[in-house]
Amino acid sequence: MKAEELRLQRCTNCRTWIWGPQWICARCHTFNPAWESVDPIGVVYAWSRSYHPFIREYAHRTPYVTALVELPHAGGRRVLGLMPDAASHHIAIGDAVQGRFELDEGAVWPLLRWYPFDDRT
Structure with missing residues (x-):
């Protein structure tokens, strides 16, 4: 994610998408x-x-929304990410979203945040 890329495993033999990470293809x-x-x-x-601050550094950000997003370009595998405050007020199952990698001040790793899909970007 530091390279601002979402990477998932894919079998080199049968081309099956794999998530969560594994050492062997289940197929x-x-x-x-x-x-x-x-x-x-x-x-x-x-x-x-x-509403509970599971991570002390993000206590000031509660409440926050965690979204499980299905990726059609990865065989329908599902990945978790956070939604920013403004986008999370009108979230609904089935909404199209696009991920962005954002590094918070003082953070070591970027977070994957989901925003409403805008095909103009």
């Missing part, structure tokens, strides 16, 4: 699947609004 049992870049564009599969 054809080939070892060491490759990591491939995937367009961070998908559809909201599920979401949850959290």
Whole structure:
């Protein structure tokens, strides 16, 4: 994510998408699947609004919305990410979203944030 890419595993033999990360393809049992870049564009599969600050550094950001997004360019695999405040007020299952990688002040790793899809960008 530091390279601002969403990468998921894909079997080099049968081309099956794999998520979460594994050492072996569950379909054809080939070892060491490759990591491939995937367009961070998908559809909201599920979401949850959290009022409890699970991470102390983000306590000032509650409530926040975690979205589970289905990626059509990755065989329908689903990836978690956060939604920014403004976008999270009108979220609905089935909404088209696009991911952006954002590095918060003082953070080491970027976060994947989902925004309403805008095909003009």
